Each structure stands twice: as C-alpha cells, then as structure tokens.
Amino acid sequence: MAGSSSYRTPNETLITLRENRALSQQELAEELNRLATTSHGAQLTLTKKSVYRWECGETTFPKRFYQQLLAEYFGVPIAELGFKRPHLAPATAPAITALAGADEPTSPSPEVEREQQRWRETRAALGTTRRALAITAEGLYPDFRLPGLHNTGVIAHQSWIPQSPVSIQDITLTLASDTPPPEITGGEAETADVRPWSTPGHRYRRYHDVIRDLTPPKLFENRLCFRLTHLEWTTPEIGMHFGHMGFFDSMDTNEALAHETALRHLMRDHNDELSTMKPSWRRLPFRTLIGDPFDLSRRPLMGAVGTLTIRGGESPSVVLHQRDGNKVAGGGGMTHLLPAGIFQPSSVLPAAIAADFSLWRNIQRELAEELLGHDEYDGSGHPIAYNDLEPFATLDRALDAGDIQIWCLGVTLDALTLCGDILTAAVIAPDLYDHLFADAVNTNSEGTVPARALPFEENTLRYLREEGRLSPGAAAALHLAWNHRHVLFA
Template sequence: MSRDEARLPNTVLIGLRERAGLSQQDLADELTNLAATRYGKYPQITRKTIGRWERGEVLWPQPFYRRLLAQLFDCAADELGFRRPRPVQSEHEQTVPMAAPLTFATTPAATEPHVERDQDEWRQIRSALDRHRRDLAVLAESLYRDHRLPGLENTGVISSPGWLPAEPVPLDEITLALDSATAEPAITGGEPESAPVRPLASIDTRYRCYHDAIRDLAAPRLFENRLCFRLVGLDWTKPHMRFGQMSFFDAMDTNETLAHEFAAHHLAIDSGGETVLPRASQRRLAFRKLIADPFDFSRRPLMGAIGTLTIRGGECPSVVLHQRDSARVAGGGGMVHLLPAGIFQPSSVIPAAITADFSIWRNIQREYAEELLNHGEYDGSGRPIRYHELEPFTSLDNAVRDGRIRVFCLGITLDALTLAGDILTVAVIAPDTYDEVFTKAVETNSEGSVPTRAFPFEENTLTRLRESKRLSPGAAAALHFAWTHRKLLLDQGAARPRPALGVVSA
C-alpha cells in the first residue's frame, strides 16, 4: 500500500465526531472516561491520538479502541470508517497457502453489553410495532396523500388508479404470466440506509439482513423462507398480471424494515406511560426515501399476498374474518384480517408443482384447506398436490364450474406501513355449498383464531368493524370494495357455470 493510500482521511469517523458535537479533545476525554468507568482501564488517548485516526495515519486501531468508539457512537465497529490493512504475502505464501490450524471453541463468547443493549432496544421496538401496526399504518398513510382512496381514509390503505379495476373482475378472465427473466429489484434491504434498524450481531458487525435479526431475536412460530411469486406487471385493460420469482425473506427485508424504521421514529411514550403518535414525517426515514415510489415494480421485491373475502351468500349474506396472532406470524399480527389469506407461492419447489400452483384460485383453495379445515401446511416440500383427486379441492372446483362459487378480483392495494401488497379477491359461496364444504371449519389455526360466528354482510356491521380500529388495511379495503359492488357480487341471477379456475397463465 502506498503512502498516499495509507493517508486517506477517515471521513466517517470525522463525521461521527462532528455530529456528536465533539472536538478531538472532547472525544479523547469521552473515550478515556468510558474505558475507566466500564472496563477499569486507563489508556493514553489524547487529541493527537484522535487526529492520527482521522488523518488516516493509523488505519486499524487496536481492538479495544475500536470497541470504545463503537460503544460511544452506538454503532458497529465496522461502521467507524477504519480500513483493515491487507497483509503483504511473499511469493511462496501466495502460491502455497498454509492450512489454518483446527481449533475448537470451548465456551461461547460472552455478549458485549453494548450489543445486548442494542438488541434489547430492537426487540422493544419490534414488540411495540406488533402492538400498534394498525395505528402506524394509518399514520403512514398520510405520507402518501395522492394515493389515499375515497371511503378508505384512515385505514392504512393506499393504491394507484392503475391497480384498481372499475368493478370486480371474474377470476377466470385474468391471465397470469410467469417471467423467469425478470430483472432483480434495485433495492434488497441490505443497503446502508437500512443499517439503523438492523441490530448489532457483534461488537464489529450488524445483522446483514432484517430477517436474520427476526430469526435470532424474535422468531414467530411460522417463519420459513419459501419460493414466492413476485408481482412485476399489471394491466386491467386486458386484464393481465405478470410475475417473477422471489423468496419470502426478500419481502421481510424490505417490508418489515420499512415498518421498523417508521415505528422507531414515530412511537413515543408520554409521562403517563401512554403511547403517543406524532405527525408522520419522512425526514428521518432514510430507507423509505430510498424506495421512493411504492408503485414502481422495479424498485423492490413486491410479494403478492392473496386475501379473500369469503361471503356466504343467500338472502342473509355473511362474512368470516381472522384474528391474527403476532406470536405466530411474521407480519400483520394483532389485526383482524381476511380469511383465507396467504402469500402467492407454490406448494412445493418441484417444477411440476410450481407450474400447477401458478394460479390465484389454487392458492385460495390451499388457504381454505389450511386455515378453515385445519389441513397441514403446504410448506414447500413434498410432491405436487393432486387437486383433481383430493378434497376439498374437487368440491371447490365443481362448485365453481356449477356457478355455486363465484370468485372475483377486487384490485391490488398496499399497506402504507410496510408497503406489502394485497391481491384482493372475493368468493361468494352459495349457502348450501358453504355449509357442506366448511361443516368442519375450525375455530383456531396456526396463525390465529376464527370467530365462532360469521359477521352479517350489512352496512351497520361493516361500520362497526371499521370503527373498531382492528381491521388490517387489506381487510378494510376488501370489505369496502365488496360493499360498493354488492349488487354485482350478490346477484344470484348472474350465477352460471364458469370455466375451471386452475392454471390460467398465458
């Protein structure tokens, strides 16, 4: 390394010191005091020491000094701007590398207090986020005033005109395309802008991804990485949806990072111990500002969750909803959501299953089986599902063909807090068919509880549900759109045989 390269100033460290309002002497004093009070050590740290670090004369201070700086500035040691020197190898060392000695750790390394405090703070924010998701979504909605929807103000829902059809679209009229050559999104969640909400993994490093922190520090009961379909194109004039592929954790690394960042800057506790939500501001939301346009498919991986409003039709129509348990699910916990609802994903990674399961209807069927009938999770393993031989799939398929089940798509909305997408659908089921298929419906499942009675699909009930302030953004939107178009949806005279709703890709 040349002398010029070695003397590059450490602008990162200079910036940390200046933002803290410290002179070089102040920083030296702070580090000396920290070493004495926390470790009982008395190193010779002077203004000259700080100057040498900042001018780049010392590329890689001793580990103890890096630890002190990281604790003082509340960051990871690798965020201090120091450059680890590259060892100069002899010609022999370059051609004949020596094997590293085999060693075994006798005891796990003790967690640094600085790291413990940072992880504890992350857990506290994560817990508060789960308790206040709906309120935070409503607050975040105000950041997207041009995308609020008439009749859905203060529900946490946003959307774009091109994402909502003029009226519900029969599901069999929508073509789907799976594009294996889709370009990777510009943002993955590992950018420097997300660092403040990724806790310290050690004194030297932060967690690489938000999902890693969830896994280690606050894992819910259901937390698996699965192949998912990523929405990359939408056109209601045809109508047509185009998808690529992504993983479930890809969404966690953007959606939950957005939510955590927003909660960290907008949740506060007043003197009486009550939670206070100030006015929403983008000022300190670096990651949200990086994403910018939430409706740009190229900016981030947009995982489509399919939420279905299930209406038991007839003269007295009713709906069922789902109380999601935050201890069991990674997102949307604590809110009342649609039933069924699930990520648009195949039941298995076997290619034949991916092809067969690339269908909104198949996804809805599997969620009915899991959430209402207590079938085991179709967790991405095993053989492709034999839809044409197994219940309840055959009964549901037959009911669609006979017109006893009518399925529509209501459009696509976003949760303003997480920017997670909801492909909203509605299934209107004839009373006799509903009672026959769901005669053994459960009251609890792996994601939460199902009310023992259905809610009347009437204006007073829908008003009370909305005023309860417990509806998820997706559930609020689906109920609103369904009520707006109730004449079309509940028109029993319109029930007629329909084509099969299996794979409708093009």
C-alpha cells in the same frame, strides 16, 4: 452451507427417501435425533425446519454428522443422499464472513446487548401498534389515498383498482423466470438503524437474520414466492405479471420499513402508553430510498392473496381472522381476511410451481388450511393432486357449476410495510358453504377464527371500522366488496 441464490435446486433424492418411508419432515427429524442419542450418545435438536432446508436446497451440504445420520437411517452411502459439495471459497472469503458477523459464536458485549434489546422493544411495540402506524404511514402518501378508505392504512395506485370486479377466470397470469432482480434488497446502508449489532462493530446482514435470532415466530421459513412485477386492468386481455422471490426478501424490505416507521413515529406519553406522532419523512432513510411505492422495479413486491369469504343467499355473511402476533411474522394483532396467504407454490418442485401459479389454487389451499385445519402445504414434498383430494375436487366442481364465484377487487398496499394485497371476494352458495365448512376450526396456525359469521351489511362494516382492528387489506376488501355488491350478488 446455505445456498445464497433465490433459485434453489430441491434435493429430490432426499425427498424420495423420506417419502418412501412415509415420514413427515418432523418425523424424520425426530428419528435422526433418536438415532444420534441411541447410536452416538449425542443430543441433537433437529426440527422440521432443518429437514425442510436440506430438501428445498437452502442448505446444500449439511454438517458431516447429519449426513452420516441420514445415511445410517436410510441405509445408503452418503454419496447417494443427493447433497452437493460446495466449491471451495476464494482466499478472501474468511474476511468477508467475518464482516457479516451474524453467525459468529462470540459472547455478546454490553453494547451489543443494548442494541439488541432496543431492537426487541421496538419490534414488540410494532406488534401492538401496526394499525395505528399504518394510518400514520398513509399520511406520507396523500396522493394515493382511496376515497372511502382514509385512515385505514390503505394506499393504492388508481390504475391498480378495476372499475368493476373482475372474475379471476378472466385474468391472464404470466410468470417470467428471467425477471431482473429489484434494485433494492434491504441490505443497503439506509437500513442500518433497523439492523442491530450482532457482534461489536458489525451489524446483522439483513432484517430477517435479526428476526430469526432475536424474536423468531412459530412459522419462519424462506419459501419460494411469486413476485408481482406488473398488472394491467385496462387492456382487452386483463393480466398480472410475476417473477420469483423468496419470503425473506419481503422481510428484508417490508418489515424493515415497518420497524423504521415504529422507531421514528412511536412515543410514550406521561402514562407510559404508546402513541403515534404526526407523519413525517424526516429520519426515514430507507422509505426515502424506496421512493415511489408503485415502482415494482425498485423493490420486491410479494403479493398476498386475501379473500373476503362470503356466504351468499338472501342474508349474506362473512368470516374474518384474528391474527396472532406470536405465530406470524407480520400483521399480528389485527382482524384480517379469511383466508389470506402469500401467493406461492405448494412445493418447490417444478411441476407444483406450474400447477400452483393460479390465484384459485392459492385460495383453495388457504381455505383448507385456515378454515378446515389442514396441515400447511409448506413448500415441501410432491405436487398436490387437486383432482383427487378434498376439498379441492369439490371446490373445483362448484366453481365450474357457478356455485362459487371468485372476483378480483384490485391490488392495494399496506402503507406501513408496502406489502401488496391481491384482494378477492369468494361468493359461495349457502347450502354449499354450510356443507364445506360444517367442521370449520376455531383456531389455526396463525390465529383464531370467530365462531359467529358477521352479517354483510352496512352496520357491520361501520362497526368493524369503528372497532379499529381491521388490517388495511381487510378494510379495503370490505369497502370495495360493499361498493360492488350488486355485481358480486348478480
């Protein structure tokens, strides 16, 4: 049974049992599949995701057969696996479950199939037109366009952009575990058009349920994330305030907004090519419900830390990322910052949450994953020993020595999804850059990394803008970094 709370208790007992066997989550899943076949004649397809859900507390009480397999494999009683039996549901629970409808094993009706196929077609069209739709959505917020960034899909509140880049070492981060939940969750009636029927007459409960059933990307897990609740650039002590949220909270609002926009603003011309219509608030009930995109009490804002990585020196250059829509849940098909990652801890354990509540730690992990090909620090296992592991130890020393400088450029929104980008720029001394990234990968779990670095100069920026593939976050970071280049390279 999956837990319904965003605040889950990790199963540290199960984590310890696995790690004492020196197994990854994927390896444990394969061992259990093998045990089921050899000892019980059963064919299972347990995956890394299955084990992750047990360990992070998303699934608090797995099926009895799964518990039996775990007990047999580890040689312990079922009672010592760390699972907690859920309380019995009240008598009315079956009726509530039936209304949800997302997990009922019934044969799809023609009406359900039509609704779901329509959803798939819109989702596929969204994947190829995100930038065009972001520019369309930008037109819905004329008061929040940034000078120099018109027609890039970027919007921002004036108070969210500092007048000059701020060193991340000067930013105070505050995490509050008692932040009130947002008013909007994505389950409102206004999202009905983007949640197709799961069974006749019953719609999926949330947008992420539809993604998981109909078009699951390679990576799709409900991980713990830091929710931006307030930021202040003007006080003597510059600060950013956060609470907690789940990754699926963002899918239920941000991707639902994108789907609604695609549903109402895409059309096919006489050549059957997709094109966008003029921006209009008509028939956008969910976006209308959200209202002010900068009111962070209304909706959960999951900030992604996007970093413009710059090889410094006399001829600075940058690298960018081609995101693959088949591998990521959002932003596919666009040229984005490298690295970029959701602001979240590397593990659900309390010690990791405390250690990873840091923009610098987030940037370090994403550099290791996206440029060096490290396995993803996916929210499972024990906290990272940053002082002992590479490249983290070298990066820490370089930051202390001034060979790496990290600047925050501000926070912007993608007008299509209203996702937040915490924009940073990392200026790395050329010798250190060449040493760190001598073995940089060409592909990673989210897309491809161009082999050639791009000169950081005005002609390059003009070319990238005219090419028409820059994500809103990348366009904003490049523009702001260029405007403040004298500060970044001082």
